[in-house]
Amino acid sequence: MKLTCLLAGTALALTAGIASAQERVTYKSAKSTSSYYQMGVQISEAIKDGTEGGIIVTVEESQGSVQNVMEVRARGADYVFTTPPVLVSLAQKGKAMFKDKSDPAFDNIRALFPIPSLTMHFVMSDSSGINDFAGMEGKTILLGKGSFGAREGAKYLKLFGLEGKVELAEVELSNAVAALKNGQIDGFVTAGSYPAPNVIEAAATTGVKVMSLNDEQIAQTKRTKLVIPAGTYAGQDADITTTALPVAAFTTTAMSDDVAYELTKTFWEQRAKMGEAAPWWNGVNEGLMSSITGKIHPGAIRYYKEIGYSLTDAQM
Structure with missing residues (x-):
């Protein structure tokens, strides 16, 4: 009887140990x-x-x-x-x-x-009047430094014929919304999951247009096509077609x-x-x-x- 109880107790202890394993x-x-x-x-x-x-x-x-x-x-x-x-x-x-x-x-x-x-966002202020990539010529854009978004943004400017035709702002990306609000820049480029916090803030406080890419531009980038649904950001009435890095x-x-x-x-x-x-x-x-x-x-x-x-x- 004692041996049976001992074995039963040991089995229960082992079961409890497995159940509580983490x-x-x-x-x-x-x-x-x-x-x-x-x-x-x-x-x-x-x-x-x-x-x-x-x-x-x-x-x-x-x-x-x-x-x-x-x-x-x-x-x-x-x-x-x-x-x-x-x-x-x-x-x-x-x-x-x-x-x-x-x-x-x-x-x-x-x-x-x-x-x-990682979703590309080309964010332009409403006051800049920019409606397409060609409209960015002569404008001041913030790309940031060292990030995937900065490298990708620079690549897209080159692909779309804007290299040397856009003034690149010497401002940290963390200050993008403030710089956009005070007119220091006309737009900024950021990459991150959507909805992106800095784009949410910019759309709510300043009013922005997030640019769409057409199929030809997307093909040039060799990135994955991604659609940001309408209504994701304040004032966004239509889907935004952009690119992403999975x-x-x-x-x-x-x-x-x-x-x-x-x-x-x-x-x-x-x-x-x-x-x-x-x-x-x-x-x-x-x-x-x-x-x-x-x-x-x-x-x-x-x-x-x-x-x-x-x-x-x-x-x-």
């Missing part, structure tokens, strides 16, 4: 001042709520997507990071910023789920299938709730799955098959 995940996103860091915090809270504390996500600040990919070499099964899928492809091929830095660990990178894309959350094959499954499942189940608090999540849907151009983690694939999402051969 997975810990590190989520490396972006600088703490960026919208992508805020997204990381929201995902962390959503995963904790959705798994009832079964998975705890710690958000780490990052200096950028390239760093996130490079850290795969020294990280373990608990590492999740964000980056554009194109950077994963470049890392695996040892090209561009990853030239002479290739590593076998890069081949083990696998996607979990898409997050809001971004996704990744891990590696070191992560167990079960953990990858739970992370992916919980993310999608909590997405609508996150969208109530932060509208940028409302743009994340099945349509963004095609932006993941590389392989998806087997655990995440299991979930996508359960809910009937179509996956490409390249993603499998």
Whole structure:
């Protein structure tokens, strides 16, 4: 009898230990001042709520997507990071910023789920009278420095024949709304998930026009077409057609299938709730799955098959 009770007690203790086991995940996103860091915090809270504390996500600040990919070499099964899928492809091929830095660990990178894309916004004040890109000639535009939006904005000005024809303001992007309001600039370029906080502020306080690109211009940029729905910003009566750089959350094959499954499942189940608090999540849907151009983690694939999402051969 004593032996039976002892064995039963041991079994109960083991079961309780398994039930209370807690997975810990590190989520490396972006600088703490960026919208992508805020997204990381929201995902962390959503995963904790959705798994009832079964998975705890710690958000780490990052200096950028390239760093996130490079850290795969020294990280373990608990590492999740964000980056554009194109950077994963470049890392695996040892090209561009990853030239002479290739590593076998890069081949083990696998996607979990898409997050809001880096969306280009060309924001012009109503008072500037600018209605198309040609109208930007002779105007003062703020591109900022060092960011994806600044580099992309400069590329577009060149592609559209505006290089050297636009006055570039020496103002930090963080001061864009104030500079627009006091007439110091006619417009600014920013890239981030939509609705972008600085564009929301500019539209509400100054009145702006966010420029649309036509199909020919989008083709020139070689970026993904994205439509910002009418009504996203104050005074926006029509859809805005622009470009975007897709971004996704990744891990590696070191992560167990079960953990990858739970992370992916919980993310999608909590997405609508996150969208109530932060509208940028409302743009994340099945349509963004095609932006993941590389392989998806087997655990995440299991979930996508359960809910009937179509996956490409390249993603499998």
